Each structure stands twice: as C-alpha cells, then as structure tokens.
Amino acid sequence: MRKFNVVYMRGGTSKGCIFHKEDLPENRAEWDDIFVQVMGSPDPKQIDGMGGTVSSNNKIVIVWKSDEPNVDIEYLVGQSIVGKSQIDYKSNCGNMTAAVPAYAVEEGMVDITEPITVVRMLNKNTDKYINVSVPIDPETHTFAQDGDCHIAGIDGTAAELKVNFLNPAGAKTGKLLPTGYVTDTFEIGGKQIVYSLVDVSNPLILVAAEDIGLTGTEMPTELDENKKASELLEQIRGNAAVLMGFAKNLEDAKVNSPAVPKVGVFTSSKDYQGISGNIVSAEDMDVCVRILSVFKCHKACPLTAANSVAVLAKLKDSVIDQKLHTASHGDSSVRIGHPSGIMKQYVDMTVSANHVEVKGVAGQRTARRIMDGCVYIRK
Numbered sequence: 001m002r003k004f005n006v007v008y009m010r011g012g013t014s015k016g017c018i019f020h021k022e023d024l025p026e027n028r029a030e031w032d033d034i035f036v037q038v039m040g041s042p043d044p045k046q047i048d049g050m051g052g053t054v055s056s057n058n059k060i061v062i063v064w065k066s067d068e069p070n071v072d073i074e075y076l077v078g079q080s081i082v083g084k085s086q087i088d089y090k091s092n093c094g095n096m097t098a099a100v101p102a103y104a105v106e107e108g109m110v111d112i113t114e115p116i117t118v119v120r121m122l123n124k125n126t127d128k129y130i131n132v133s134v135p136i137d138p139e140t141h142t143f144a145q146d147g148d149c150h151i152a153g154i155d156g157t158a159a160e161l162k163v164n165f166l167n168p169a170g171a172k173t174g175k176l177l178p179t180g181y182v183t184d185t186f187e188i189g190g191k192q193i194v195y196s197l198v199d200v201s202n203p204l205i206l207v208a209a210e211d212i213g214l215t216g217t218e219m220p221t222e223l224d225e226n227k228k229a230s231e232l233l234e235q236i237r238g239n240a241a242v243l244m245g246f247a248k249n250l251e252d253a254k255v256n257s258p259a260v261p262k263v264g265v266f267t268s269s270k271d272y273q274g275i276s277g278n279i280v281s282a283e284d285m286d287v288c289v290r291i292l293s294v295f296k297c298h299k300a301c302p303l304t305a306a307n308s309v310a311v312l313a314k315l316k317d318s319v320i321d322q323k324l325h326t327a328s329h330g331d332s333s334v335r336i337g338h339p340s341g342i343m344k345q346y347v348d349m350t351v352s353a354n355h356v357e358v359k360g361v362a363g364q365r366t367a368r369r370i371m372d373g374c375v376y377i378r379k
Contacts, residue, residue, distance in 0.1 A: 001376050004034065007107075008050065008371040011099025013153040013300040013340070016059025016080075017050055017375065018103050024062065032087045035060045035078055037377035044083040050375065051080055055259070055294040056302075058082060059096045065109055066122060072110045075100045076124040079259045081294060090172065090246070090260040091202045092125045094303025098161045098365035101132040105143045106369060112136055126171035128201065133162040149366050152274075152341025153300035158366035165307055168201045169358040172260060175199060176356055178244050182317045186239050188232065196319040197240055200311045200358060201304035203261035205240040206319055209290070212236075216267025216288050219275060220297035220339055223290060233292055237263035262305050264291040268324055275299055275339050285337035286329070287313055287320055301338040307361040310334040310345035315356065 007018045017038055024031060036042070039058055040049020051058045060078035068074070077096060078087040101119035104110050110119055114136045121130045137144040147159030169176035178197050186193045193212065197205045209216030212232050214223070224230060238253035240261050247253035266289045269282040291298045291305045301309070312318040313326040313334045321327040326334070335344050348359040 001378060003374040003376045004038075006038070006373065006375045007103060007369060009099040009103060009367060009369050010154075011093075011097065011367045012095030012151065012303055012365040014056040014059055014093055014095035015052065015370065016057070016061060016096055018061045018063060018099065020107070021062050021064035031062075034377060035080060035087050036085045038375050039080040041080055042083055042085045046082070051082065053082060054296055054299075055079065055082065056095070056298060056300075059093050060087060061093075061096050061100060063100055063103060063109070068122060070120060071122045071129070072120045073100060073104045074122045074124055079294065081258055088257075088259045089125055090257060092123045092128070092171070092304055094163070094165075094201060094305075094307065095365065097121070097123065097130055097303065098132065098163050099367040101134045102143045102161065102367040102369070105134050105136070112141060114138060114141070126201070128168055128171050129166045131164045131166060135159045135161075145368070147366070149364060151364065151366055152338065152343060154366065158368060161365045161367055162362060163303070163365050164360055164362040165201050166360050167358065168307055168361055169311075170199055171201050172203050173199045173244050176311075176358060178203065182315060183319055183322065186236060188235050188239075193236065194319055195236065195240075196312050197243070197261070198308045198312055198315075198318075200308040200361060202302075202308070203240070203244060204264060204291075204305050204308035205236060205261050206264050206266055206289075206309065206312060207236060208319060208323060209265035209267040212265065214265055214290075216265055216290060217270050217272040218290060218297075220290075220299050223297040230292075230295070233263050233265070234295065237261060237292070258294050262291055262293055262302065264289050264305060264309070266309070266320055269337065274341055278341060280337055280341055284342050285335045286326055287324060287334070288337035290339065297339070300340040301336055301343060303363060303365065306336055306343055306345050306363065309336055310347050310361055311349065311358055314347050314349055316351070
C-alpha cells in the first residue's frame with residue numbers, strides 16, 4: 001500500500017481531495033494512476049475510494065506556493081471522470097477555487113493579514129488569476145470557520161469567501177467569443193438551434209430550454225432521465241468542442257473532452273420547487289439555468305459556468321438578452337436561479353463599438369475542511 005497526505009474539503013457546492021504538490025511524485029506521469037485509485041474509479045459507484053459518484057464530488061486539486069511576483073498560490077484542478085480511469089485537466093473548478101485559499105491559509109502557505117487576507121492565485125488549467133478574500137478568525141488567527149454567509153445547495157451558514165476572477169475571458173480559447181459571434185446556429189436533426197458560446201473562466205454553450213423541448217425548471221434527476229434532451233444537449237456540447245478545437249468529432253468530444261465545454265439551458269424567471277423542497281421564487285432571479293457537467297445535470301450551478309451565464313446576461317444580443325432583455329439592466333449583478341436556489345454574480349465589463357472587455361466576475365462562496373490525514377492506494 002502507498003499513502004499520501006490529503007485534505008478533503010468542500011468548496012462551494014463541490015468537494016474533493018486537495019494535495020500539496022510536494023507530497024506527490026515529481027514525475028507527473030504518475031499522478032493520474034494515483035488520483036484514479038484515490039477516487040475509487042473506474043467503478044461508477046466508487047465504493048473503494050473518496051469519489052462521490054457525480055462530477056461535483058470528484059475533484060482533485062494540487063496546490064503549491066508560487067514563484068511568480070504578486071502571486072501567492074498556484075493550483076491545478078483534475079476532474080475525475082465517473083466510470084472511467086480518467087482525470088481531465090482541461091478546466092478549472094470555480095467552486096473548488098474557493099477551497100484553495102482557505103486550504104493555503106490553514107496550511108501556513110501564505111502570510112496572514114487580519115481581519116481579511118487576500119490570497120492571490122494563479123489557476124494552471126487556464127493560466128488565469130483569481131483573488132480571494134479570506135476572513136481570519138481573531139482567536140485562532142487562521143481561516144474563520146463561522147459566519148453568516150449562506151449559499152444555495154449547502155445547509156447552514158459559514159464565513160464568506162469573496163472570489164474575484166480577474167480578466168477571465170478567453171480562459172481556454174483566448175477569446176471571449178470563440179466563434180467570433182455573440183450568437184450562432186447549429187442544424188441538428190433538421191432543426192436550427194440558436195446558441196451563444198462564451199469562454200469566461202471555462203467555455204459554456206447555452207441554448208434556450210424551450211428550443212429543445214424543456215421548461216428550464218426541471219430538477220437534475222428529471223433532466224438526466226430525459227434521454228432525448230440529454231442526447232441532444234450532448235450533440236450541442238460536442239459540436240461546440242469541435243468548433244473550439246478540443247475534439248475531432250462528436251465521439252472524440254465525448255471520450256476525450258467530457259468536461260469542456262459545459263452545456264446548459266436557460267429560461268425566464270420562474271417559480272419552482274428546489275431540490276431540498278424549498279420554493280425558489282421568480283422575483284429573486286434574473287435568469288433560470290440548468291447546467292450539465294460531464295453528462296449529468298449539476299445540482300446547483302458550477303461557479304465558472306455562472307461567470308459565463310452572468311456575462312451572457314449582460315452581453316447585448318446574446319441568447320439570454322434576445323429573449324429576456326437583460327443587457328439593458330443597469331445593475332452589475334446577475335441573479336441566477338438553479339436547482340438548489342439562487343446565486344448572485346457581479347460583472348465588471350466595458351463595451352465599446354468593436355470590443356468587449358470583461359475585467360472581472362465576482363461571487364460569494366463558502367468552504368470547509370471536512371477531513372485531513374492520509375489516503376491509501378493499492379500500489
């Protein structure tokens with residue numbers, strides 16, 4: 001048996017295993033086999049490992065101190081693909097991004113400033129910078145565990161982590177709009193489907209729910225069990241992967257780029273019953289979305305996908321703006337309805353005649369250390 005130091009953490013509405021880079025083999029070629037075993041893959045039930053059977057609970061994060069000026073921490077996210085011996089490093093995880101600075105503070109990897117420590121981070125999946133404001137407990141002089149911040153999808157409250165993605169456009173493609181157009185169309189099954197494809201923190205392709213026979217208020221299980229809609233959404237996602245050069249064809253996209261891009265549907269603000277039986281009110285949201293991550297509907301909304309949705313809501317003539325006229329709203333905030341409730345993102349964006357600059361997208365998250373110790377693998 002081999003063992004590795006690990007911290008098991010929740011970040012936002014995701015959770016996973018965080019490793020210090022110095023505790024892993026220097027040869028990165030050895031990492032994937034370690035992480036696959038840690039998560040208990042390829043068994044889809046992941047009985048023999050730490051994985052949680054859905055993409056949001058199958059995160060690997062590797063963290064190390066940065067040598068770059070004005071950067072404290074660098075980190076790399078691996079997405080364990082459920083049912084496969086595969087770790088995908090193509091995209092960042094916005095939710096686990098919130099766990100990284102809390103981990104860095106608790107592990108003594110950064111200098112502490114009270115009452116707030118700003119941890120300056122570089123995500124190595126996307127080579128994008130993120131600053132996170134971490135509250136410090138005045139008694140323990142480390143990450144504050146308690147607070148009054150509630151995020152949809154997580155019981156109770158905790159200390160607020162303010163996550164600010166700096167200049168997040170073009171994270172994987174180098175462009176805010178990978179096709180060069182705010183909207184475009186695919187012909188699938190003889191039907192024209194209008195979409196917006198945007199790359200903010202991670203690429204996302206978004207279509208109107210009604211255009212593919214959905215209401216947009218389906219719960220994850222209902223959407224996952226809708227085989228026709230799920231297959232159509234994977235075709236849409238696969239076509240986007242091909243357009244951006246991540247895959248050669250639809251099958252290649254499914255096998256080799258399952259996590260990038262994300263695909264989602266949106267609809268207008270509506271009342272519905274959330275996963276926990278809570279009533280989610282139309283008056284509390286600007287747009288309602290359902291996001292698929294690695295072939296399954298996310299039980300909330302991935303933070304990086306929320307960044308893309310928020311920018312699309314503020315972008316004139318996007319699929320969201322065409323139907324909901326959200327770009328004309330003066331407020332920088334966008335309230336996003338998802339299966340667990342509401343989340344709010346703040347967009348700092350300037351628009352000129354021929355150029356859109358996304359200076360930053362910010363949101364609030366919470367995080368918690370669940371367990372620390374050693375994880376054992378067989379070889």
